[in-house]
Amino acid sequence: MPKFQQATLANGLRIVAETDPRNYSMSLGYFVQAGSRNELDPQSGLSHFLEHMMFKGTQRRSAEDVNRELDELGGQSNAYTSEEQTVYYATVLPKFQDRIVDLLTDMMSPILDGDEFETERNVILEEIAKYEDQPPFGGFERAMEIYFSPRGLGRRVLGTSESIEAMTAERMRDYFKQRYRPENIVLAASGNVDFDALVGEIDKRTASWADRVAAETLPADDADSIPEGIELSHRVVTPDAVQAYCIQIGNGPSSGSSQRHAARLLATILGDEGGSRFFWDLIDTGRAEVATCWPQEFSDCGAWFNYLVCVPDDLESNQRFMREIIHSVVEKGVTKEELEQAVNKTAAGYIMQSERPSNRLFSIGSRWLIHNEYVDLDQSLTNIRSVDQAAIAEVAKTYLSEEPTEILAL
Amino acid sequence: MSTSTQSSADPSSQSEITTHPLPCGMTVLVQPMPWLRTAAFTLSLRSGIQTEPENRAGLASMVCEMVQRGAGSFSSRDLVAMQDNLGMDRNSGVSTATSSFGAAMPAESFGEALNLYADIVRRPHLPADQIEDARMMMIQELRAIEDEPTQRVMKRVRELHYGSRLGRGNQGTMESLAAINSDDIRQFYQATYHAGGAILTVAGRVEADTVVQLAQEAFGDWRTEDVDDAPLPSGAPVYEHIQAASSQTHIAFAFPSIPYGHPDYFAMRAGIGILSDGMSSRLFDRVREKRGLCYTVSASCHSLINAGGVFGYAGTTPARAQETLDVTLGEIRNLPSDLEQSELDRWKVRIESGLIMEQESSASRASSLASDFYQIGRAMPTAELSEIIEALTLDDVKGYWEKHPPSDYRIVTLGPEKLNV
Numbered sequence: 001m002p003k004f005q006q007a008t009l010a011n012g013l014r015i016v017a018e019t020d021p022r023n024y025s026m027s028l029g030y031f032v033q034a035g036s037r038n039e040l041d042p043q044s045g046l047s048h049f050l051e052h053m054m055f056k057g058t059q060r061r062s063a064e065d066v067n068r069e070l071d072e073l074g075g076q077s078n079a080y081t082s083e084e085q086t087v088y089y090a091t092v093l094p095k096f097q098d099r100i101v102d103l104l105t106d107m108m109s110p111i112l113d114g115d116e117f118e119t120e121r122n123v124i125l126e127e128i129a130k131y132e133d134q135p136p137f138g139g140f141e142r143a144m145e146i147y148f149s150p151r152g153l154g155r156r157v158l159g160t161s162e163s164i165e166a167m168t169a170e171r172m173r174d175y176f177k178q179r180y181r182p183e184n185i186v187l188a189a190s191g192n193v194d195f196d197a198l199v200g201e202i203d204k205r206t207a208s209w210a211d212r213v214a215a216e217t218l219p220a221d222d223a224d225s226i227p228e229g230i231e232l233s234h235r236v237v238t239p240d241a242v243q244a245y246c247i248q249i250g251n252g253p254s255s256g257s258s259q260r261h262a263a264r265l266l267a268t269i270l271g272d273e274g275g276s277r278f279f280w281d282l283i284d285t286g287r288a289e290v291a292t293c294w295p296q297e298f299s300d301c302g303a304w305f306n307y308l309v310c311v312p313d314d315l316e317s318n319q320r321f322m323r324e325i326i327h328s329v330v331e332k333g334v335t336k337e338e339l340e341q342a343v344n345k346t347a348a349g350y351i352m353q354s355e356r357p358s359n360r361l362f363s364i365g366s367r368w369l370i371h372n373e374y375v376d377l378d379q380s381l382t383n384i385r386s387v388d389q390a391a392i393a394e395v396a397k398t399y400l401s402e403e404p405t406e407i408l409a410l
Numbered sequence: 411m412s413t414s415t416q417s418s419a420d421p422s423s424q425s426e427i428t429t430h431p432l433p434c435g436m437t438v439l440v441q442p443m444p445w446l447r448t449a450a451f452t453l454s455l456r457s458g459i460q461t462e463p464e465n466r467a468g469l470a471s472m473v474c475e476m477v478q479r480g481a482g483s484f485s486s487r488d489l490v491a492m493q494d495n496l497g498m499d500r501n502s503g504v505s506t507a508t509s510s511f512g513a514a515m516p517a518e519s520f521g522e523a524l525n526l527y528a529d530i531v532r533r534p535h536l537p538a539d540q541i542e543d544a545r546m547m548m549i550q551e552l553r554a555i556e557d558e559p560t561q562r563v564m565k566r567v568r569e570l571h572y573g574s575r576l577g578r579g580n581q582g583t584m585e586s587l588a589a590i591n592s593d594d595i596r597q598f599y600q601a602t603y604h605a606g607g608a609i610l611t612v613a614g615r616v617e618a619d620t621v622v623q624l625a626q627e628a629f630g631d632w633r634t635e636d637v638d639d640a641p642l643p644s645g646a647p648v649y650e651h652i653q654a655a656s657s658q659t660h661i662a663f664a665f666p667s668i669p670y671g672h673p674d675y676f677a678m679r680a681g682i683g684i685l686s687d688g689m690s691s692r693l694f695d696r697v698r699e700k701r702g703l704c705y706t707v708s709a710s711c712h713s714l715i716n717a718g719g720v721f722g723y724a725g726t727t728p729a730r731a732q733e734t735l736d737v738t739l740g741e742i743r744n745l746p747s748d749l750e751q752s753e754l755d756r757w758k759v760r761i762e763s764g765l766i767m768e769q770e771s772s773a774s775r776a777s778s779l780a781s782d783f784y785q786i787g788r789a790m791p792t793a794e795l796s797e798i799i800e801a802l803t804l805d806d807v808k809g810y811w812e813k814h815p816p817s818d819y820r821i822v823t824l825g826p827e828k829l830n831v
Contacts, residue, residue, distance in 0.1 A: 025766070025767045055689070067689035067690040067699070068690040071689060071760065073759070073763075074763035093766060118702075119700070119701070119702040121702070123704070126658070126705040126725070126726055127705040129657040129658045129725075130705050130706065132658075133656045133657050133660070133725075135554075135558065240557075240655060240656070243553050243554065243556075274500075275491065275493075280487070284486070285543045285546065286542070286544070286546020286548075286549065286550060288550065289550035309554070310550070311550075337491070341491055345497060347497065348496075348515060349497070349499065351447060352514055355446060355447065355448060355771065356770045356771065357770075
């Protein structure tokens with residue numbers, strides 16, 4: 001059986017692991033509480049830009065060294081940034097544990113070189129341009145901006161072209177010292193990991209992280225203004241699109257809510273890609289290209305998304321179908337058979353995912369970072385299997401009764 | 411479960427692949443992976459795009475969709491309910507040569523799941539009243555691609571690379587989809603869904619004897635027919651520009667290469683790995699990291715049974731597009747001139763690690779087995795592949811790329827301005 005272990009270092013850095021000597025691989029990840037919701041207007045896009053710059057060299061390694069060594073360890077490594085966290089992770093063979101610990105930990109003390117910053121600014125601008133060309137053409141970002149306001153959870157993870165053009169390396173260094181303090185960081189590991197060796201190494205290597213102190217104090221944002229580069233229209237203009245894209249956003253449970261399991265099952269019953277109510281009415285019939293829904297959990301609140309893509313001429317009738325399906329679930333709940341099917345499918349999915357340490361890493365690290373809580377596979381299965389029809393009905397009434405906010409891209 | 415870290419780290423010791431030709435014409439391959447909780451299968455039929463009539467593009471996909479709309483004693487909804495209740499994570503799809511159905515699941519569901527798929531491929535209802543729905547589904551897919559510039563250029567460059575017969579996409583065109591009727595569907599089903607050339611691969615917590623017995627019961631009396639050889643590719647060098655008011659210029663390129671199974675395949679593949687696998691690869695380092703020209707740039711190998719190609723993509727804002735194209739193709743051209751041992755070594759570690767980590771996924775093994783068997787006519791044991799990779803020298807890679815410099819590029823761009831090619 002996998003074994004859970006955890007430690008908190010003197011500097012406040014937390015280490016958690018789900019170890020299993022039977023695994024062929026090990027995964028390691030730094031989970032940092034630094035996301036777009038932590039940014040102020042002049043810092044917009046900084047968490048993500050910084051994520052890129054963390055690969056650009058340390059006191060001991062050049063940018064080339066970092067990328068080369070990551071590749072020398074042969075595994076999969078990458079990073080991502082969301083509204084609430086930035087994550088750096090790698091999956092390697094167990095024999096490389098010492099080297100990947102050394103490398104990832106060293107990366108967490110970047111030099112943030114000015115020249116590298118200028119080159120990487122272009123890469124970020126290209127990334128923004130790339131997403132402008134991809135459906136739904138910034139529609140999800142717009143939905144978040146309108147629903148949460150363009151600040152806090154509604155702030156764009158990539159920032160805007162304007163905020164990235166205006167960014168300085170100095171401001172990034174300061175943001176780094178503010179966010180990458182040990183109390184904001186969890187190191188998570190999973191798979192075939194030597195936990196005691198891990199804790200010993202990290203303790204030695206991160207002692208100085210408590211010395212990070214931000215110099216700059218930025219003024220609070222003016223809540224009455226709209227940040228530069230942001231539009232709040234419910235209509236996203238896409239001159240060339242052949243399909244219509246409809247995004248609806250409303251309230252949902254947080255990642256700490258006991259309703260989250262029921263909400264996930266409800267989303268499976270309503271909007272799963274094969275065999276849900278939306279699927280049979282809208283996808284199987286060829287009425288829409290996409291018709292789905294999902295809860296998005298944040299640490300202290302949540303959102304519920306509905307997403308519809310179809311021929312523009314069919315948009316209105318398809319919106320009506322979706323509304324009726326949602327209305328019906330709010331009024332009548334779900335059947336016993338539907339719930340059973342969703343539970344079986346979800347439980348099997350959890351079991352299958354758990355075979356790879358790289359899959360387990362993210363739920364272990366994120367959960368500990370935000371909630372200081374560990375949920376093992378059996379507990380996750382119990383949580384899912386104990387949801388009943390009444391709990392689903394309750395969630396549907398709580399979150400789906402109100403008209404959602406709607407954004408159209410067409 | 412497995413005994414110790416020591417022995418389970420040696421994949422070959424516990425997971426011998428066995429091959430079982432059934433009298434009906436289907437070949438069954440089994441790889442037991444007793445340390446897993448799951449089982450996975452891939453069922454691959456010779457019902458690919460290349461078997462479609464010229465003017466019925468999209469027919470293979472349409473039939474692949476239709477067979478899943480009710481089979482045996484089950485309606486379409488029954489099938490999905492059973493699959494979900496068995497915990498199957500399923501997929502199906504059509505490629506140039508084959509139609510494939512696959513799923514991963516908790517191991518105890520395997521027997522029932524296999525029987526369900528025997529119904530789907532052998533006893534489908536092909537309900538006439540659902541043809542319009544299936545057609546509409548495919549039209550939605552076609553329209554979706556039109557809004558995805560990356561997919562659009564990659565799809566087009568593939569057509570240009572292999573020619574209209576082998577290179578065309580599985581979605582068809584608005585015209586060809588409109589022309590497909592219920593006779594086409596029945597005839598194509600009759601002609602291509604049979605045991606001839608069929609491959610069933612199973613990996614995970616299963617035993618070979620049990621799998622073969624189940625397969626014999628489910629497919630043993632399936633009819634069989636001969637399968638045709640693959641048509642020849644017919645692509646030619648060309649540059650094509652698609653005018654669009656996009657934020658980026660999307661660049662797709664391809665040039666001819668050798669297929670999997672060719673004696674030089676891994677020498678060629680290592681070169682592409684050095685160019686594009688990983689964050690220290692040449693394209694990532696020299697086009698993105700050093701010059702900041704783009705966010706995405708990559709090249710990869712693709713293989714049909716009788717032809718191959720290297721395909722690449724870069725997306726960049728119009729002002730940097732010409733430089734991006736020039737630098738990218740320049741790096742590919744110059745590949746053999748300054749190869750270093752360390753580059754090959756890194757690529758080898760990557761492949762070796764991937765092979766070991768594949769032991770954590772039954773789905774990944776089942777699908778590798780199916781594609782190996784189709785391409786080279788036998789299973790490729792992990793240990794053998796590992797030896798080939800290990801034995802590869804820098805001279806092999808250099809020699810291959812010096813003797814076969816990339817040429818006859820097919821290039822497609824989409825954006826506000828044409829490039830100089």
